Amino acid sequence: AAEISGDSARYGVGLNLDLPVDQLPERNVYRASLIRLERAKRAVEELTDVVVADVRSSLRNLKNARLTVRIQQQSLEVARQRLEFANESLRLGVASVDTEDIVDAQDALLSAQESLDSANASLRIQLLQLLRDTGTLRVDPEAGLLGTALQ
Numbered sequence: 001a002a003e004i005s006g007d008s009a010r011y012g013v014g015l016n017l018d019l020p021v022d023q024l025p026e027r028n029v030y031r032a033s034l035i036r037l038e039r040a041k042r043a044v045e046e047l048t049d050v051v052v053a054d055v056r057s058s059l060r061n062l063k064n065a066r067l068t069v070r071i072q073q074q075s076l077e078v079a080r081q082r083l084e085f086a087n088e089s090l091r092l093g094v095a096s097v098d099t100e101d102i103v104d105a106q107d108a109l110l111s112a113q114e115s116l117d118s119a120n121a122s123l124r125i126q127l128l129q130l131l132r133d134t135g136t137l138r139v140d141p142e143a144g145l146l147g148t149a150l151q
Contacts, residue, residue, distance in 0.1 A: 051133070058130040065123040072116040079105070079112040 083105040089097035131137035 054133045055130070058126065058133045062123070062126040062130050065119065065126040069116070069119045069123050072112065072119040076109070076112040076116050079109040083109050 083102070086097055086102045086105040090099070090102060128137065
């Protein structure tokens with residue numbers, strides 16, 4: 001606006017400014033959202049690390065269970081050979097072999113069979129745990145309790 005009177009002039013300028021000065025609540029909501037996002041990212045990373053560690057552990061346990069089965073199979077074969085040897089020695093009349101040796105060999109064979117059965121059960125359990133940890137365990141309700149998961 002301008003005013004002119006005689007030998008003086010007066011000028012005025014008006015400015016209407018609508019600055020976003022009161023954006024504190026919006027800024028706080030934005031920062032809170034960023035914090036929640038970073039927490040969620042860390043939670044996903046932590047869960048990923050836990051899953052990877054569980055799967056690796058399950059794989060190690062499965063390998064150990066397979067090795068245990070092989071060892072128990074060999075132990076069973078040794079126990080069978082021991083019993084055969086004791087029976088043959090008794091049949092041939094070897095003086096150092098008596099019926100107690102045969103009973104001991106039979107006990108060892110029975111123990112080896114039980115250990116092999118236990119190792120096989122452990123192997124199946126480890127396999128199921130690996131399938132569970134990897135999220136690939138599928139159960140067929142039509143086929144029974146575990147279905148065909150082990151086939």
